[in-house]
Amino acid sequence: MIDPDAAQLTLIGRTSAWLPHLPAGPADHGAQPPRPARGARPFLVSWVHHRSYGTLGVYLATAGDAQGIVLQRGQWLQITGVVRPCLAYALPDDPRSAIALEYTPLLLDVTAIRLASGSRRQVPLPLLETPRHVRVLRASPAGSGQLVPLARWADAVYWHATGGAPAVSATWNCVRGVVTQLGAYRYLRYVLSWRSPQI
Amino acid sequence: MPTNGAGQGLLAEDWDVTSVSAPRPATAPAASDPPAAPTMSAEPLLRTGQGLVLPEGVALMLDTALHGDRPPSGTPGPDGRPRSKNLTVLVGTVRVMTTARGEGRRIFTDLGAAEYRYELSINEVVGDAQSAARSSYRLLITMSDAVRARAEHLLVDGQRIALLGPLGMEEYYDQRFQRDAYDAGRRTWDIRIDVLGVQEIGDEVPDMAWVQLEGEVVDRPRIYARQYGDRRTLVEHYAGVTLRYREVLAGAYGMAVRPVVKSIPVEVLVTAGEEVIPNSDALLRPGNKVRIEGRLSPATFRLPRAALEDATVQTALERTRTQFESRNADLSQRAEAARQQRQAAQERTQREGRQAAQAPASRQQPLNADALERQIARAQQRLLTGRRVRVEVGYVELLHGTAATPDERTRLLAEADERRRTPPARRPAATPPPDSTARAEAQDRDTVQAMLATEGGDAGAGDEMPIGDGDDTPIGDGDDTPIDDGSADGAAGRPPPTAGSLRPRRARTPRGAEPGDEPIAL
Numbered sequence: 001m002i003d004p005d006a007a008q009l010t011l012i013g014r015t016s017a018w019l020p021h022l023p024a025g026p027a028d029h030g031a032q033p034p035r036p037a038r039g040a041r042p043f044l045v046s047w048v049h050h051r052s053y054g055t056l057g058v059y060l061a062t063a064g065d066a067q068g069i070v071l072q073r074g075q076w077l078q079i080t081g082v083v084r085p086c087l088a089y090a091l092p093d094d095p096r097s098a099i100a101l102e103y104t105p106l107l108l109d110v111t112a113i114r115l116a117s118g119s120r121r122q123v124p125l126p127l128l129e130t131p132r133h134v135r136v137l138r139a140s141p142a143g144s145g146q147l148v149p150l151a152r153w154a155d156a157v158y159w160h161a162t163g164g165a166p167a168v169s170a171t172w173n174c175v176r177g178v179v180t181q182l183g184a185y186r187y188l189r190y191v192l193s194w195r196s197p198q199i
Numbered sequence: 200m201p202t203n204g205a206g207q208g209l210l211a212e213d214w215d216v217t218s219v220s221a222p223r224p225a226t227a228p229a230a231s232d233p234p235a236a237p238t239m240s241a242e243p244l245l246r247t248g249q250g251l252v253l254p255e256g257v258a259l260m261l262d263t264a265l266h267g268d269r270p271p272s273g274t275p276g277p278d279g280r281p282r283s284k285n286l287t288v289l290v291g292t293v294r295v296m297t298t299a300r301g302e303g304r305r306i307f308t309d310l311g312a313a314e315y316r317y318e319l320s321i322n323e324v325v326g327d328a329q330s331a332a333r334s335s336y337r338l339l340i341t342m343s344d345a346v347r348a349r350a351e352h353l354l355v356d357g358q359r360i361a362l363l364g365p366l367g368m369e370e371y372y373d374q375r376f377q378r379d380a381y382d383a384g385r386r387t388w389d390i391r392i393d394v395l396g397v398q399e400i401g402d403e404v405p406d407m408a409w410v411q412l413e414g415e416v417v418d419r420p421r422i423y424a425r426q427y428g429d430r431r432t433l434v435e436h437y438a439g440v441t442l443r444y445r446e447v448l449a450g451a452y453g454m455a456v457r458p459v460v461k462s463i464p465v466e467v468l469v470t471a472g473e474e475v476i477p478n479s480d481a482l483l484r485p486g487n488k489v490r491i492e493g494r495l496s497p498a499t500f501r502l503p504r505a506a507l508e509d510a511t512v513q514t515a516l517e518r519t520r521t522q523f524e525s526r527n528a529d530l531s532q533r534a535e536a537a538r539q540q541r542q543a544a545q546e547r548t549q550r551e552g553r554q555a556a557q558a559p560a561s562r563q564q565p566l567n568a569d570a571l572e573r574q575i576a577r578a579q580q581r582l583l584t585g586r587r588v589r590v591e592v593g594y595v596e597l598l599h600g601t602a603a604t605p606d607e608r609t610r611l612l613a614e615a616d617e618r619r620r621t622p623p624a625r626r627p628a629a630t631p632p633p634d635s636t637a638r639a640e641a642q643d644r645d646t647v648q649a650m651l652a653t654e655g656g657d658a659g660a661g662d663e664m665p666i667g668d669g670d671d672t673p674i675g676d677g678d679d680t681p682i683d684d685g686s687a688d689g690a691a692g693r694p695p696p697t698a699g700s701l702r703p704r705r706a707r708t709p710r711g712a713e714p715g716d717e718p719i720a721l
Binding site for chain 2: 098146147157159179180189193
């Protein structure tokens with residue numbers, strides 16, 4: 001049963017291999033590392049990539065939810081899911097969470113999968129149908145003024161293009177994944193922003 | 200010089216005594232023109248039955264018992280019949296391994312079956328009318344009681360025989376790594392032939408090890424660099440892959456068949472510039488179904504670095520050091536005692552005014568600290584190396600799939616060279632993670648850069664501007680390449696995960712290109 005109020009997102013891109021990951025418990029707003037979830041069942045995780053939105057982590061409860069599609073590496077898929085950020089124990093080559101190195105941040109709980117054409121290079125930017133609000137914190141004086149940290153999502157920031165960061169909450173309908181290579185690891189950060197829907 | 204027909208792709212019919220063309224006697228001179236090189240076309244090679252003759256029993260076995268699985272899994276030969284595959288033919292001189300009492304060495308498997316040990320000396324000459332190469336080695340043969348009972352009259356020292364059967368990886372325990380009297384040792388593996396038949400061979404058939412396999416490449420190639428020459432400056436690269444093959448064998452009675460699934464590591468010579476072995480790029484991509492022919496080749500292997508942290512190996516290394524040190528201490532004690540005896544004898548003779556007799560010096564003198572360390576290091580090195588038979592591919596035929604491109608082959612070799620040149624301590628995985636401040640700064644920088652690029656490209660390209668371009672596209676395959684999750688080793692050829700196979704994966708430790716043992720130059 002899908003919550004009608006949940007933020008649904010549809011994106012098209014190429015996926016990496018779907019590998020089982022063990023979910024972590026809820027993060028404590030980034031102040032403490034997440035704890036392992038007791039009795040959690042592993043889910044299938046893949047990285048969906050397109051140049052328009054970067055790299056997004058999606059997860060699927062079981063392979064049976066793939067709706068008859070044989071999930072493979074390098075497939076073009078149209079994925080619909082609910083934005084439900086969570087952390088999973090990272091495999092060696094997964095991008096890491098900046099708050100805890102042993103975890104990888106995931107974004108989308110997949111609810112529907114369709115095969116997409118492999119030849120399409122121009123895909124629409126995934127936008128939420130209904131804009132959402134997110135609580136933000138005060139930007140760090142040392143950091144960029146356009147990047148605003150979020151109150152309850154440590155692996156994401158809000159991008160305010162015009163400067164003058166919002167005080168309490170911000171509206172967003174677009175999410176991108178930016179991977180930063182630093183040292184031996186790659187770090188994944190989600191960037192929320194507002195983008196006027198194209199008519 | 201009789202050769203085993205290398206380069207001509209021997210098939211079952213080459214061995215069949217019922218071949219239409221008359222076999223050439225061994226004493227007849229070879230044709231002056233060299234045999235035609237194998238062609239790259241998809242047409243089946245024209246096989247001529249020249250050169251080789253095997254007894255009728257061998258041909259019968261090749262024709263009837265060892266066809267492997269049927270189409271579509273198997274492939275028919277040029278004559279339309281299913282051809283022999285997953286079959287190895289060894290021709291050599293047998294030697295019976297005996298115990299101290301002169302009895303045949305016999306071991307019992309875990310299932311209670313008796314197996315006998317033999318050694319096959321193979322003096323192989325490969326080549327054509329223009330050039331030839333020779334390799335000699337001995338191969339350990341384990342033969343079951345039933346096969347031995349049929350061919351006991353052939354299994355005597357010095358008898359030339361042909362062994363037929365499929366190859367397989369056999370696990371065994373290396374007793375050098377026993378921790379105590381109740382420990383079996385370190386589990387390792389080797390390639391052994393599962394002998395199905397033994398035939399007598401005349402002198403007209405040269406020694407050989409002819410391997411033919413038909414299966415699927417199941418993992419990414421591991422590049423082995425074999426260094427040789429003066430100061431080992433010359434390097435040849437071999438790509439090692441695992442070939443999984445299936446055989447559906449007919450049962451002794453009734454309609455049921457017995458499926459047998461085995462996997463074998465094979466190696467093929469690769470270079471960046473060209474395919475040395477035609478179609479060898481087909482082996483470099485997982486999921487491809489190939490048919491190969493090759494030969495056995497012994498190689499020296501070193502235990503991988505990860506194995507050095509194993510408690511079993513550490514115990515063996517420490518035991519080696521202890522043995523040398525205690526033996527050296529014993530020698531030192533004896534030498535000191537001998538020296539005191541000599542000194543006492545000299546004093547006694549001086550007191551008595553007699554001529555001192557020359558006391559014999561002890562045979563073995565204790566080593567000094569440096570020499571002792573060198574000996575210990577050499578012994579530990581011997582402990583960490585071993586010899587193992589490998590399958591060297593000489594002919595590849597792509598049955599299903601797509602061969603790797605020359606660029607991919609070049610990239611594989613470049614990555615292997617880079618790994619070889621990089622000392623383990625300086626690998627990126629060994630570097631400590633950066634602190635949170637540097638991490639946040641780098642992330643902020645990349646995020647701002649990516650978002651500014653997006654905002655700036657809105658008017659023109661719209662949604663197609665790259666986000667984090669260059670950061671999250673590790674493979675130079677364009678912008679739509681998915682992130683490399685390390686699953687490339689076998690992910691493409693692996694069946695998709697199912698609900699039943701969902702298990703929490705253990706955190707894998709970063710490893711090099713060689714999951715198995717690392718070869719070193721001979």
